[in-house]
Amino acid sequence: MTTHDPTTGSAMSRAGLRFWSAVLAVAVFLVDVLTPLEGAVAVLYVVAILLAAKTSRRNDIIVAAAGCVVLTITAYLLSHDLESIASPALRALVSLAAIGITTLLALQNHAATTHLAAQARLLNLSHDMIFARNRGGVITFWNKTAEQAYGWSADEALGQLADKLLQTTYPDRRETIETDLLDTGRWEGRVQQRTKDGATLTVDARWALQHDRLGKPVGVLETHTDVTDRVAAHNALVRSEQRYRRMFDASRIGVIEEDWSELRAALQSLETEGAGLRDHLAQHPDFVRRARRLARITDVNPALQKMAGANGASPFIENVDLLLGENDRSFLGALIAFAEGEPFYEGETELVRLDGRKVPVLFTITFPPGPDGDRNVLAFVVDITERKQAQDALLAAQAELAHAARVATLGELSASIAHEVNQPLAAIVTSGEAGLRWLRRDVPDLKEVAATIVHVVAEGRRASEVVARVRTFLKKAPAQQDSLDIAEIIQEAALLVARELANDDVALTVETEHGLRPIRGDRIQLQQVLVNLLVNAGQAMSDQRGSRTITLRAGAVDGERLAITVQDSGPGIRPDDMPRLFDPFFTTKRDGMGMGLAICRTTVEAHGGQLSVESTPGAGATFRLTLPYSPEYARP
Structure with missing residues (x-):
């Protein structure tokens, strides 16, 4: 043929x-x-x-x-x-x-x-390479696809030995394959062959034995399918899988592979009754708990096993609740991100070890696209225990530094404090002497004596309040989150710096909007921020001639925040100093530590607020801090 x-x-x-x-x-x-x-x-x-x-x-x-x-x-x-x-x-x-x-x-x-x-x-229309050969292996038919794939024309291929022309490499001994062909009449396998230009093709070969009318084998019809690209793609996939497995096993970051396909089905069947998904899930915590068990763990790398104190992946595969505590709320955010088609979700939570100890971790859950993406959800987990410890140490050091700053501030305000204490003490002495005079009369005036004693008690309490306020300001205690009236904090801060400002001929004006809602925070820390800003404003005008004024205002910004501004009439801040004003250890004072404004900004940000400054050289500076209202007093 x-x-x-x-x-x-x-x-x-x-x-x-x-x-x-x-x-x-x-x-x-x-x-x-x-x-x-x-x-x-x-x-x-x-x-x-x-x-x-x-x-x-x-x-x-x-x-x-x-x-x-x-x-x-x-x-x-x-x-x-x-x-x-x-x-x-x-x-x-x-x-x-x-x-x-x-x-x-x-x-x-x-x-x-x-x-x-x-x-x-x-046969020429076939997409496969087809050729026929006799029992001796000589080619007798060569179709068009064979011409195109192998490079030899039919005239060149006919009469040639197939194995020699194509340099065929078999998966087994040639004699064994030929025996199988004679026994069954067919053979299938994968072989490698060479083209005319020297390229190597990987083909799936199918042989069929041809017989004459007497049933005697006379030839073989070979059909070859080029699978070179498919094999290359498969090999690349295998290498990719091996590379992924090496990365998965060798990574020092904990990795969890999960199947969320059942979770997807549960979300699709969820009836929200017109409510938004976020609101519905918030109102149905039981569904969230059930959904967490549907996120089936399929693999856990050694780093996470070590993090959780396990010796293998089987404990996690058998118990999906092993890693998260009962009160964990991070899964709700991940569930909403998954339902809304987000590519990933990041958060912070605590991983529960097999021994019950909790480990603070940062995690990122990736949701791959595509039909099989739900079966290959990856969660990357980083142990931040050391970072938490470092943060705690930093906060402790910051608290120590803030306390030192308060002590230094009170040192600067010592004259003002002494004046505040001396005033009620002097009044007590004066009232006591007057009371003695009323008692020494021939006819003691007991009514006047009683009034004098009332004055003595009032002034004594006043002195006690001054001392208590100073002691409170100096108190070294952990930060408290209490509901605070900002007007009271402003008043207390103003009293602390009143004498200091008076000595520098600085006029302080306080403008507080009526009916401000409470905020949540630490009273002493916020007092320190206001005292620091007021003292800085007064010192900025110490060399200034003429009027020296500070205006402290407090008012609502919107339904969620209030704003406090401290505005002075001093020389302002140089433009070159503005970018570094809140940097630690940067100061414009000859004897300053450079920590006051840095502590102020850190304190305000820890309360969920912001501290900023505006200044026009020659026209004074305005420090503005915003703080959120206490959640229980937020507007509906």
Whole structure:
């Protein structure tokens, strides 16, 4: 079998065959008519029919056969009469029989050839490489796809040994494969072959043993599918999986692989009854707890196993609640992010070890896109125990520094404090002397004595309040989160710095909006912020001539926050100093520590607020701090 179509000879070749067929037929006719030969010369017409059959046209065979029959009968009629039927008539019948038999065989051969050509065309339409070889391995058929894939044309491949031409590498011994082929009639396997330009192809080979009519093996039909790209992609996927596994196992960050497909189905079947998903989940904590158990853990890397105090992944796979405590609220945020199609969710929570100890961690949950993304949810977990300890140490150091700053501030305010204490003490002494005079009279005026004693008690309490306020300001205690009236804090801070500002001829004006709602925070820390800002404002105007004023205002910004501003009429802040004003250890004072404003900003931010400054050189500076209202007093 070859790839050439026997029905598609060139037009010139077919015309030549027709011509020579006609010439031969005429020559036989002339010999039969003009020569005295007595043999069955007309039998030679079969040669003309065979020549016509070479055109591979059925009509040419029929026309040639019909012409030969006509010429045979014509020659007989011209050479013999019809009165006697003798040997010439018998010879004519033999010739006609030969012509008929030859025509019939030619037509059958044409039909068979046409059928084979049709099969060859079908094989050429295949996307697979197909070739046939005999038992000796010699190629007898080579389709178009084989030409394109391997690079050899059919003329080059036919007659070549297949294994030698393609340099085939088999997965097993060649003899074993051939034995299997003979036993079963088929063989399938993956082999490697070389193309004409030297490239290596990986193909899936399917062999079918061909038999003759007697059942004897005569050849093999091989069908090859090029899977080079598929194998390369598979190998790349395997390498990627291996690389991922190495990263998964070797990472020092804890990694959890989870399957959230059941969780997706639960969310899709959830009936929120018109409410938003976030509100619905907040109102149905039981669903959130059930949903957490649907996030099935499929793998846990060694780093997380160590973090949780486990020796393998099986405890986590068997118990999805192992890592999170009962009161964990981080899963709700992750669930909402997953439902809303977010690519990831970040948060902070506590991981519960197998021994019950809690480990503070940061985590990121990634939600891969695609139909299989829900089955490959990854959670990356980082142990922040050391960072928490460092933060606690930093907060402790900051508290120590803030306490030192308060002590230093009170040192600067010592004259003011002494004046505040001396005033009630002097009043006590004066009232006591007056009371003694009233008692020493001949007729003691007990009414006046009682009034004097009332004054003594009031001034004593006043002195006690001054001392208590100073002691409270100096108190070294952990930060408290209490509901505070900002007007009281402003008043207390103003009293602490009143004498200091008066000594510097600074006029303090306090403007507090009526009806401000409470805030939540630490009274002493907020007092320290206001005292520091007021003292700084007064010191900024110490070398200034003329009016020195500080205006302290407090008012609502919106429904969620209030604002406090400290505005002075001093020289302002230099533009070069503005970017570094809140940096630790930066100061514009000759004897300053450079920690006051840094502590103020840290304190305000720890209360959920912000501290900023605006300044126009020559027109004073304005410090603005905003603080959130206490949640229980927020507007509905």
